[in-house]
Amino acid sequence: MFGRVRAWSRRHPEIVEALWLAPFILLSLFNAWAMGTGNPGTGVPQLGVVGFLALSCVLTVPLFWMRRHPIPVFVFVSLACFVQWLLGVQPLFFNVSVLIAMYGVAARCATRWAVSAGLVVELGLLLAFGRIETDLGLRNFVSSSVFVVAIWITGIYARTRRRYLEGLEERAERAEHERDQQARLSAAAERARIARELHDVVAHNVSVMIVQADGAAYAIDHSPEQAREAMRAVSVTGRRALAEMRRLVGVLRTGDAPQEYAPQPGLSQLDHLVAQVRGSGLPVDFRVTGAPQELPEGEQLTVYRIVQEALTNTLKHGGPESSATVEMEYGVREVLLRVTDDGRGAAAPAREGGHGLIGMRERAAMFGGSVEAGPLAGGGFRVVARLPIGGVGTGRAA
Secondary structure, X not given: OHHHHHHHHHHOHHHHHHHHHHHHXXXXXXXXXXXXXXXXXXXXXXXXXXXXXXXXXXXXHHHHHOOOOHXXXXXXXXXXXXXXXXXXXXXXXXXXXXXXXXXXXXHHOOHHHHHHHHHHHHHHHHHHHHOOOOHHHHHHHHHHHHHHHHHHHHHHHHHHXXXXXXXHHHHHHHHHHHHHHHHHHHHHHHHHHHHHHHHHHHHHHHHHXXXXXXXXXXXXXXXXXXXXXXXXXXXXXXXXXHHHHHHHHHHHHHOOOOOOOOOOOOHHHHHHHHXXXXXXXXXEEEEEEOOOOOOOHHHHHHHHHHHHHHHHHHHHHOOOOOOEEEEEEEOOOEEEEEEEEOOOHHXXXXXXXXXXXXXXXXXXXXXXXXXXXXXXXXXXXXXXXXXXXXXXXXXXXX
């Protein structure tokens, strides 16, 4: 309930301020009416009911514009009080309006304006009580000054607190904006990761399926058994691709941590990958040199995907009778990966829209590595990847 009231008051500050001022204005009008109908022998110059009501309105009505124009309102009310002093009318209840106007300046304006408003009010007190020649005037001036200073300090505190709260809201909005921006960047990085995964999975498995299907079509007449084996390989490869696609679709649906349907491939699956490519008709020589070292899962996946992409490109563009060599060399500080084929190389037809080499470079860059790829002189193609051992990546499967 209080939260709704606070929210409503923030949306309608003018109405709230009018509600606060209404009781004071009503009491001021009542005081003006009482002074206008009072005893003429009191020593107070008689302005009549109309005069006192008019003076009360002049001092109180401008307070409705105090929120938007605190300085002009204070100047107007102060001048009205000075005219009242010149007319010899003693301070009355509605003269409290000058204190309210001073509070508005202290709460909404710069410090120099707040100090100026406080000094003006003190000067008004000095003029008002200076006409009293006894010690009572001095005591009244001192006590009233304490009251004025208290109101002035309250206004300064209100201004400081409002600026503090505004600063908190601004920092909260900035933090929320930065959080949203970070979320968008994370989402973009996740989309790029999934795009690389989709390319690697689809390109490799579909390429293998195409090679096997072409082989089956060629052998179906003179070697039905070989055609049958080729189609079984197509079936197995298609199921594997479907499982990988389901895993990636699961990531897209949940939006949370990847829902694994199968372990991410790593170094231990390289032999199976090479065997699968060999079964597709591409001779592959796989060599590992150096002392094997433990790599983070994400880096192992990067090695696997680079080998997979390079062999897939050989299958697609190397041409018939081509072969490939995969060399993995463990060094002291880095892993050197070379995938070389003796296919058509620069003579291969130019591809449009390919993302394989871009994906390999992105994967390697995540771990502080690099990828160089290009045709060889005399034919063939080579991919060379360098990955630091324990690189800058987080080890998350990417």
